[in-house]
Amino acid sequence: MKQFFAFTKKELAESVVTYKLHILLAVFLIFGMMSPLFAKLTPELFKTLETSGIVIQMPEPTAMDSWAQFFKNVGQTGMLVLAISFSGIMASELSKGTLIILLAKGLNRHVVILSKFFASTILWTVSYLACLGICYAYTAYFWNDYTIHNAAIAFVAPWVFGELLLSIVIFGGTLFGNIYGSLLTCLSIVVALNVIGIIPNTAKFNPVTLSGGTLPLLGGVGEVSDFVPAMMVCAMMIIALLVGAVLVFKKKEV
Amino acid sequence: MNTLEVYGLSKSFGSQKVIDGVSFTVPENCVYGFIGVNGAGKTTTMKMIVGLLKADGGTIDVCGERVSFGATKTNRFIGYLPDVPEFYGYMCPGDYLKLCGEIVGLDDKVSKTRISELLELVGLEKANKKIAGFSRGMKQRLGVAQALLGEPKLLICDEPTSALDPIGRKEILDILQRIKGRTTVVFSTHILSDVERICDRVAVLSKGKIALETSIDSLKTRRNSKSVTLEFAEEVDADEVARVLTANGLPLEKCEVGERSIESLLLEAVK
Amino acid sequence: MPENISQFIPFLVPIIVIQFGLMVAAIIHILHHNKYRFGNRALWLVISIFIGIIGPVLYFTIGKGDE
Numbered sequence: 007m008k009q010f011f012a013f014t015k016k017e018l019a020e021s022v023v024t025y026k027l028h029i030l031l032a033v034f035l036i037f038g039m040m041s042p043l044f045a046k047l048t049p050e051l052f053k054t055l056e057t058s059g060i061v062i063q064m065p066e067p068t069a070m071d072s073w074a075q076f077f078k079n080v081g082q083t084g085m086l087v088l089a090i091s092f093s094g095i096m097a098s099e100l101s102k103g104t105l106i107i108l109l110a111k112g113l114n115r116h117v118v119i120l121s122k123f124f125a126s127t128i129l130w131t132v133s134y135l136a137c138l139g140i141c142y143a144y145t146a147y148f149w150n151d152y153t154i155h156n157a158a159i160a161f162v163a164p165w166v167f168g169e170l171l172l173s174i175v176i177f178g179g180t181l182f183g184n185i186y187g188s189l190l191t192c193l194s195i196v197v198a199l200n201v202i203g204i205i206p207n208t209a210k211f212n213p214v215t216l217s218g219g220t221l222p223l224l225g226g227v228g229e230v231s232d233f234v235p236a237m238m239v240c241a242m243m244i245i246a247l248l249v250g251a252v253l254v255f256k257k258k259e260v
Numbered sequence: 261m262n263t264l265e266v267y268g269l270s271k272s273f274g275s276q277k278v279i280d281g282v283s284f285t286v287p288e289n290c291v292y293g294f295i296g297v298n299g300a301g302k303t304t305t306m307k308m309i310v311g312l313l314k315a316d317g318g319t320i321d322v323c324g325e326r327v328s329f330g331a332t333k334t335n336r337f338i339g340y341l342p343d344v345p346e347f348y349g350y351m352c353p354g355d356y357l358k359l360c361g362e363i364v365g366l367d368d369k370v371s372k373t374r375i376s377e378l379l380e381l382v383g384l385e386k387a388n389k390k391i392a393g394f395s396r397g398m399k400q401r402l403g404v405a406q407a408l409l410g411e412p413k414l415l416i417c418d419e420p421t422s423a424l425d426p427i428g429r430k431e432i433l434d435i436l437q438r439i440k441g442r443t444t445v446v447f448s449t450h451i452l453s454d455v456e457r458i459c460d461r462v463a464v465l466s467k468g469k470i471a472l473e474t475s476i477d478s479l480k481t482r483r484n485s486k487s488v489t490l491e492f493a494e495e496v497d498a499d500e501v502a503r504v505l506t507a508n509g510l511p512l513e514k515c516e517v518g519e520r521s522i523e524s525l526l527l528e529a530v531k
Numbered sequence: 532m533p534e535n536i537s538q539f540i541p542f543l544v545p546i547i548v549i550q551f552g553l554m555v556a557a558i559i560h561i562l563h564h565n566k567y568r569f570g571n572r573a574l575w576l577v578i579s580i581f582i583g584i585i586g587p588v589l590y591f592t593i594g595k596g597d598e
Binding site: 008009011012013016020023024102103104106107108109110111112113114115256257259260 | 307310311312313314329330332335336338340342344345346347348350359360362363364365403406409410
């Protein structure tokens with residue numbers, strides 16, 4: 007346990023000195039502020055066009071438009087930023103050889119994987135909460151009275167998908183020992199999940215659904231239970247990938 | 261008791277056999293020199309002792325306990341300095357040693373005093389800057405410090421002096437000299453004068469096999485019995501000396517101007 | 532600029548500041564270092580300046596060389 011805390015502490019300190027924390031916070035704060043503003047401003051911009059003679063009918067924006075932007079930004083660019091940011095978490099240590107001394111000192115290999123996952127989870131959670139918090143505040147300010155439903159499950163879903171991405175880049179990085187291998191593993195799995203999504207009636211179980219698919223839930227459409235299978239599959243994938251990463255790492259000659 | 265016992269060790273990378281039936285033992289508190297040209301298998305052997313590589317065959321025992329790949333049980337006895345030690349560049353030496361101490365499980369207070377002792381031993385007590393700005397020599401000295409942190413029974417140094425300038429080499433050898441007698445040291449090198457300076461025993465590794473394994477004293481005796489250093493009052497032609505000696509029934513194996521070094525003997529063994 | 536848009540300026544400023552900050556930080560870092568994991572200075576400048584948010588992120592995570 008002492009090893010776990012020591013190594014997690016090292017990971018967190020590292021993310022500060024390498025600016026990973028700053029970059030993640032900056033990007034997700036931008037998304038948090040941009041989503042409501044974009045929803046609010048788009049029709050206004052079109053109105054200014056009206057004065058120059060072009061008439062475009064736009065419905066009055068609602069708080070749901072703001073949340074739609076939030077799910078789109080976080081679910082697409084946000085996930086991309088997340089995967090890229092953490093693609094080197096295992097890969098660069100293996101390619102540089104910085105773990106050799108620590109492993110020879112008796113650092114347990116599963117501790118390396120687990121504390122890297124834990125540390126990246128902390129960073130992702132903080133960034134996501136910051137994004138969600140600021141989006142929530144802005145939306146509440148722009149649209150005084152509105153209601154959202156099933157907020158807990160709707161907002162937890164993209165976070166869980168982010169966790170899946172983290173476990174994928176750790177697994178890929180351990181397997182290939184370089185950043186490209188890590189990103190390629192991530193890309194392959196996401197593409198594969200999207201291809202599987204084409205098969206009818208599988209969306210319910212597909213983790214991809216979690217990354218943005220819970221928007222209707224927020225508006226009171228659909229049931230919470232619709233997303234439980236995908237959550238379960240996602241959680242099982244995360245566990246399998248982490249166990250896989252530990253097994254691969256234990257067999258790896260460094 | 262022997263600190264390190266290696267028996268019948270073998271290892272292949274693909275179809276290439278890098279280590280082929282290597283056996284040797286290192287007695288307690290001995291400084292053991294591991295000599296061989298680049299690619300002889302020194303690093304591979306050492307990594308197997310530390311459990312970073314998987315041996316194809318044979319056994320390794322450290323302080324009477326069997327080494328198994330991937331496990332870290334025997335590593336509590338070992339301090340390991342890799343050939344090119346890689347640290348976290350953004351840390352200061354003290355931070356790095358602190359992290360090592362936490363991983364080894366040292367008590368915080370013990371760790372603190374031990375770290376300042378070690379930094380002084382390796383002469384880095386004033387180098388309070390990021391490791392990224394360190395020279396090769398400083399990194400190597402920090403590498404020795406981290407290896408000694410857990411007060412290991414066995415210190416394994418992989419080519420600690422090879423990439424260093426003469427001053428850096430002397431510093432590392434001085435540090436090893438200072439800990440001699442307290443810790444068993446196995447170190448690999450291809451610089452033979454280093455071996456001559458601090459080793460008690462040597463093994464010469466060639467093409468994955470032990471070509472020669474002996475004590476440094478017997479090496480020196482062998483050198484003495486076979487070579488005579490002649491000094492002439494006047495300048496002489498080396499070929500002339502050889503001709504005269506050979507004509508008088510003393511066939512020469514080699515004749516060169518200057519001292520014959522231990523190097524030639526070891527190179528013979530590798531041949 | 533019409534009244535109803537200028538009222539959003541206080542909300543726009545922080546976004547622009549952060550996004551610009553990211554870009555400027557990347558540009559400064561690129562100009563102060565000449566070792567990149569791959570590619571060259573020009574490539575990374577182009578990526579950091581023209582690919583919105585992702586550009587600087589790409590530079591700092593996979594473009595930046597080791598110290």
